[in-house]
Amino acid sequence: MLDRLNPPKLQRARGRAEVGFVQKSGKSKLQHLHQAGCLKAILPNTHEKEPEVVFVNTAGGIAGDDQLNIDVSLTQRTSATFTTQTAERVYRSNGGAGRIDVKLQVGIGASLCWLPQETIIFDGAHLKRKLDVELSTNSEILLLESFMLGRKAMGEQVTTGAVNDRWNIRRDGKLVFAEALRIDDVSSLLGPAALQENLAFATMVFASPDAHLHLERLRAILQTCNARCAASAWDGVLIARFVAADAYVLRKALIPTIENFRHAAMPRVWQL
Amino acid sequence: MSIELHRLISWFSPAFPIGAFSYSHGLEAAIACGDVADGATLKSWLTHLLRHGSGWNDCLLIVSAYNADAEAEIQQLRDLAIALSAGKERQLESCLQGDAFAKTVSVVSKQRVEGGPLPVVVGNVAKMQGIVLSDLLSVYLHAFVSNLISAATRSMALGQIEAQQILAELFPQIDDVATNALSASLDDVGSCSFLADLASMQHETIQPRQFRT
Numbered sequence: 001m002l003d004r005l006n007p008p009k010l011q012r013a014r015g016r017a018e019v020g021f022v023q024k025s026g027k028s029k030l031q032h033l034h035q036a037g038c039l040k041a042i043l044p045n046t047h048e049k050e051p052e053v054v055f056v057n058t059a060g061g062i063a064g065d066d067q068l069n070i071d072v073s074l075t076q077r078t079s080a081t082f083t084t085q086t087a088e089r090v091y092r093s094n095g096g097a098g099r100i101d102v103k104l105q106v107g108i109g110a111s112l113c114w115l116p117q118e119t120i121i122f123d124g125a126h127l128k129r130k131l132d133v134e135l136s137t138n139s140e141i142l143l144l145e146s147f148m149l150g151r152k153a154m155g156e157q158v159t160t161g162a163v164n165d166r167w168n169i170r171r172d173g174k175l176v177f178a179e180a181l182r183i184d185d186v187s188s189l190l191g192p193a194a195l196q197e198n199l200a201f202a203t204m205v206f207a208s209p210d211a212h213l214h215l216e217r218l219r220a221i222l223q224t225c226n227a228r229c230a231a232s233a234w235d236g237v238l239i240a241r242f243v244a245a246d247a248y249v250l251r252k253a254l255i256p257t258i259e260n261f262r263h264a265a266m267p268r269v270w271q272l
Numbered sequence: 273m274s275i276e277l278h279r280l281i282s283w284f285s286p287a288f289p290i291g292a293f294s295y296s297h298g299l300e301a302a303i304a305c306g307d308v309a310d311g312a313t314l315k316s317w318l319t320h321l322l323r324h325g326s327g328w329n330d331c332l333l334i335v336s337a338y339n340a341d342a343e344a345e346i347q348q349l350r351d352l353a354i355a356l357s358a359g360k361e362r363q364l365e366s367c368l369q370g371d372a373f374a375k376t377v378s379v380v381s382k383q384r385v386e387g388g389p390l391p392v393v394v395g396n397v398a399k400m401q402g403i404v405l406s407d408l409l410s411v412y413l414h415a416f417v418s419n420l421i422s423a424a425t426r427s428m429a430l431g432q433i434e435a436q437q438i439l440a441e442l443f444p445q446i447d448d449v450a451t452n453a454l455s456a457s458l459d460d461v462g463s464c465s466f467l468a469d470l471a472s473m474q475h476e477t478i479q480p481r482q483f484r485t
Binding site: 166183184194 | 476
């Protein structure tokens with residue numbers, strides 16, 4: 001009986017990764033690296049000019065009450081691309097939310113690409129994620145986040161769960177873009193304003209002083225996409241949204257879109 | 273009836289010159305691509321926007337603007353409302369209506385009102401003019417839904433009687449969302465209206481079009 005009054009405290013995953021780059025003789029060089037718990041940051045050798053960082057969650061996914069923190073700092077005129085080694089799996093929660101907090105600081109004239117692989121939401125998952133971006137004058141960020149509800153090929157169906165994903169992009173302290181994804185009733189997603197039969201969705205944001213000038217170019221790229229997608233822009237912000245039947249169709253749309261838009265290859269970990 | 277209630281009804285009557293009739297919130301594009309094809313899909317589309325879309329988020333912005341103590345807070349809410357836009361047309365729809373609303377209220381009430389995104393302007397003005405918050409939320413959502421149903425009757429095969437049936441069926445949903453918003457905070461802002469958001473962005477390029485959004 002006493003056991004029930006004091007349920008055993010389950011072991012929960014904690015992970016923290018901090019990565020900072022500075023500019024040295026015209027190149028972005030790693031200045032700060034801190035890894036703790038289940039999060040690792042790997043810097044593979046690539047043929048690209050800019051460094052690439054791959055985050056690895058060695059816990060193999062996220063369960064209720066897990067907590068991951070990522071802090072990235074790019075100082076003046078540096079550029080780097082960040083991704084994840086695999087899709088992040090968010091498993092059924094026994095209670096609390098699994099939490100991911102990401103802070104990205106982009107210094108004057110710096111350029112950051114945030115291209116993690118998709119987040120897979122399993123039945124009963126509870127995820128609370130925050131992504132805070134601080135941009136300085138003339139800095140830019142390209143940000144892509146994609147979600148998948150269950151793995152269709154594995155016959156998985158998501159019928160319950162909660163997802164709360166909040167992004168805030170500030171430039172010199174002023175909020176310029178906010179995304180607030182909130183799913184608290186999975187059954188409502190079948191409707192015509194939500195997803196219908198689709199299970200995958202993504203949002204891409206490019207924030208740069210001249211971002212809106214790329215709207216027509218992005219629209220032309222999107223015309224070749226098989227997923228449902230559209231682009232829009234206003235001062236300094238360019239966005240595209242995607243809805244697709246499953247993760248495969250979504251990836252098939254995202255990879256060429258991002259590659260054509262950036263004129264650069266996707267990080268090697270991204271495969272169809 | 274109180275003067276305040278008269279005021280509230282006038283603000284959200286189709287005669288109030290904010291041009292509501294010219295915006296479809298992306299519904300025109302949702303109809304064009306077939307997502308919304310009949311009364312049932314229209315009702316489902318609207319219900320989702322109320323509960324898990326811009327209807328819900330607007331309510332939270334109204335509540336926060338109503339309860340704000342300082343101009344700095346209102347300015348932050350304006351920034352948030354603009355930053356949260358699904359796309360440019362949603363932003364225009366909210367800001368142009370908010371500016372028109374502020375302009376008319378300023379003249380009618382002889383009290384200077386700042387423009388901005390509609391829910392922030394409305395929440396701010398309502399507090400100054402003694403409107404009951406719960407009434408405001410329900411009437412705001414009622415006008416929002418009613419305007420979109422009217423847009424639907426002009427864009428698809430939907431009779432005026434069926435349109436009123438759908439509106440009446442949504443009354444409980446409207447009050448439910450308004451009640452929930454009263455006890456919520458900005459931490460609860462969020463939506464999952466993916467295809468409706470997409471439609472509002474697709475609307476920017478569809479031809480022909482009779483609505484501005």
